Amino acid sequence: MTPTYETRLPFFVYGTLRPGEPNHDVHLRGNVTTEVPARLAGALLYEGPGYPYLVEEPEGGPVRGELIAAHPAAYERLLAGLDVLEHYAPGDPRNLYERVEREVTxxxxxxxxxxxxxxxxxxxxxxxxxxxxxxxxxxxxxRARR
Incomplete structure (x- = not known):
C-alpha cells in the first residue's frame, strides 16, 4: 500500500517516541488518545546513534513498542512532524526511514x-x-542496561 496522508492509521513506536523516552513528550504528549503495548513480528532492532533502527527480517522479532492513536484534530500535524523526525519524505533516496503499513499485535x-x-x-x-x-x-x- 502506498502511504498517504488520508490513511489515518495509528503508529507503532519502538524507540525514542515510547513513553519515558526523549521524543515522547516533544511529539506525542497532548496529541494522542491511546498508547497501548504492542509487538511487531518479522523485524529486528539495530543500534543507531542514540536511537534504534527497525529492520524487517522474516524470522526476526518480536520488536516491542506501543501502538499510539492520534487525536483526530492533531493527526495531520503529528504525521507530518513524525515524518520530519524520522527523516522520511515519500520517494526521497536520502531517507533514513520509510513509513510503511504493517500489522502489529x-x-x-x-x-x-x-x-x-x-x-x-x-x-x-x-x-x-x-x-x-x-x-x-x-x-x-x-537503554536501561546501558
Missing amino acids: LLDGTAARAWVYVAAPSVAARLRASGAVIGGGDWASF
Missing part, C-alpha cells in the same frame, strides 16, 4: 494495522552487514 492477541518507520533500504543493508542487533527487540530495556 496487542498483548491480548488483537491485530491492528499501523504506520511503522522502518530503516530505508540503504540503511537496512548497511545494518545487516555490520550493525549491532538489540537483543530482545526492546529499546527501553536496552
Whole structure:
C-alpha cells in the first residue's frame, strides 16, 4: 500500500517516541488518545546513534513498542512532524526511514494495522552487514542496561 496522508492509521513506536523516552513528550504528549503495548513480528532492532533502527527480517522479532492513536484534530500535524523526525519524505533516496503499513499485535492477541518507520533500504543493508542487533527487540530495556 502506498502511504498517504488520508490513511489515518495509528503508529507503532519502538524507540525514542515510547513513553519515558526523549521524543515522547516533544511529539506525542497532548496529541494522542491511546498508547497501548504492542509487538511487531518479522523485524529486528539495530543500534543507531542514540536511537534504534527497525529492520524487517522474516524470522526476526518480536520488536516491542506501543501502538499510539492520534487525536483526530492533531493527526495531520503529528504525521507530518513524525515524518520530519524520522527523516522520511515519500520517494526521497536520502531517507533514513520509510513509513510503511504493517500489522502489529496487542498483548491480548488483537491485530491492528499501523504506520511503522522502518530503516530505508540503504540503511537496512548497511545494518545487516555490520550493525549491532538489540537483543530482545526492546529499546527501553536496552537503554536501561546501558
